Each structure stands twice: as structure tokens, then as C-alpha cells.
Amino acid sequence: SLYAASKKSNELMAHTYSHLYNLPTTGLRFFTVYGPWGRPDMALFLFTKAILSGEPINVFNHGKMRRDFTYIDDIVEGVVRVMDKIPESNSxxxxxxxxxxxxxxxxxxxxxxxxxxxxxxKFIEVIESCLGMKAQKNMLPMQPGDVPINYADVNDLMQDVDFKPNTPIEVGVKQFIDWYRDYYKI
Structure with missing residues (x-):
């Protein structure tokens, strides 16, 4: 996808600077981040708003795609732990x-x-459960440039900084829904 290519291009440029100038460079890849104050163009935000408004949601790949939904607190913890881990050359x-x-x-x-x-x-079922409402689903084929499954290999994160994100979607989605209802007074 173009999105993935743009991210990889950034990593290649950072690697080049690291190589040319011996500049320690760390790249962080975040996987489907969600939670309070999240981006309004992401699925959880869009789905919650539509379900509460009684509008249908677009479900691509007929809901069969799989994503590594990662709660914002886990992202922050990972960033904090990696901040003091200055990369070294791998001889x-x-x-x-x-x-x-x-x-x-x-x-x-x-x-x-x-x-x-x-x-x-499954993600939509969790949202429905937290909202106490069913979604009207507009089942659609896969979007061009999308992938059926995407998830993180976190072995280096666990090895180097002893951390593995682990917030279950049931917990993270509930925290988002609670925030959403409070913020929008619903």
C-alpha cells in the first residue's frame, strides 16, 4: 500500500542518516492505535459515532480482516521504555x-x-456490547491497497525493554466508549 511505502521510505531515510553520520536512530511502528482522544478518522471513532447516530458502518472485506488493535496506554508505555534504549551497531x-x-x-x-x-x-461486537446497541453493517469487499491481516512481532521490544502491550480490546474499547460518552455528553 502507499501508506506502508511512505512509512518504509521514512525508515530508509533514517537508516541512511544513521549509517552516514553514525547517528543513533530508533524507529517505532505503531499498530492500529485506539483509545480516548483518538483520531476521528479511525474505525473505533467512526463506528461509535455511526452506531450512536443510527447510521450504517462500512465493513470492508466483509469483516474478515484482522488487525492488531493496540490501546494508547500500551503505545505510550512502549515509547517511554524505548526512549532510554539508544541503538547500537549490530556487529x-x-x-x-x-x-x-x-x-x-x-x-x-x-x-x-x-x-x-x-x-x-469481533471488534465490532465488542463496540456493540459496550454501547448496548447493534450496528447496521454495510458489508463491502476489500479496499484496494489494504491487507487482510496486520500484526506486530514484538520480540525485540520484549527482549530489549521487557515490555509487551497487553490491553484486551474489551477493556480498551470500554474505556474509549466511556470517554466518548462523557466528552460528547451522550
Whole structure:
């Protein structure tokens, strides 16, 4: 997808600076972040607003796609833990058996995600349960450039900073719904 290509391009530019100038560079990959004060263009926000308004929601890939929904508190905890972990050169790095998260340059990539992909239809069920309302679903095919499954390999995060995001969607979605109702006085 163009979105993924733009992110990878940024990582390649950071890696180049790290290599050319020996500048320690850390890249963070966030996976489907949600929670209070979230982006209004993301699924949880859009779905909640539509369900409460009695409007249908668009469910792409007929709800069969899976995403690594990651609660904002887990993202913040991951960022805080990684901040003091200055990347070092990986002297064992080899082009024959490359580690995509490190380099001979002082460069490191961390995935921050729940490492537990959830089917979109399950995610919608959790929203419905928290709202006490059923969604009207407009089932649609996969969007061009989308992927059926996306989730984080967090082994480096666990190894280097002893952290694995773990907020269950039932907890995170409820906290979002509680915030949404309070913020919008619903």
C-alpha cells in the first residue's frame, strides 16, 4: 500500500542518516492505535459515532480482516521504555541473513502492538456490547491497497525493554466508549 511505502521510505531515510553520520536512530511502528482522544478518522471513532447516530458502518472485506488493535496506554508505555534504549551497531548483522530491525549502523526498529490480531467483526461486537446497541453493517469487499491481516512481532521490544502491550480490546474499547460518552455528553 502507499501508506506502508511512505512509512518504509521514512525508515530508509533514517537508516541512511544513521549509517552516514553514525547517528543513533530508533524507529517505532505503531499498530492500529485506539483509545480516548483518538483520531476521528479511525474505525473505533467512526463506528461509535455511526452506531450512536443510527447510521450504517462500512465493513470492508466483509469483516474478515484482522488487525492488531493496540490501546494508547500500551503505545505510550512502549515509547517511554524505548526512549532510554539508544541503538547500537549490530556487529553480527549480515546481508545474507538480515535482521530487518537492526543494522551495522546504530539503528533499531521496534514494533509496538498487541501481537494479537482481532477479526474486525469481533471488534465490532465488542463496540456493540459496550454501547448496548447493534450496528447496521454495510458489508463491502476489500479496499484496494489494504491487507487482510496486520500484526506486530514484538520480540525485540520484549527482549530489549521487557515490555509487551497487553490491553484486551474489551477493556480498551470500554474505556474509549466511556470517554466518548462523557466528552460528547451522550
Amino acid at each position: 553480527n548483522w549480515s546481508g545474507e541473513n538480515p535482521d530487518p530491525g537492526s543494522s551495522k549502523a546504530p539503528y533499531k526498529i521496534y514494533n509496538i502492538g498487541n501481537n494479537n490480531p482481532v477479526e474486525l467483526l
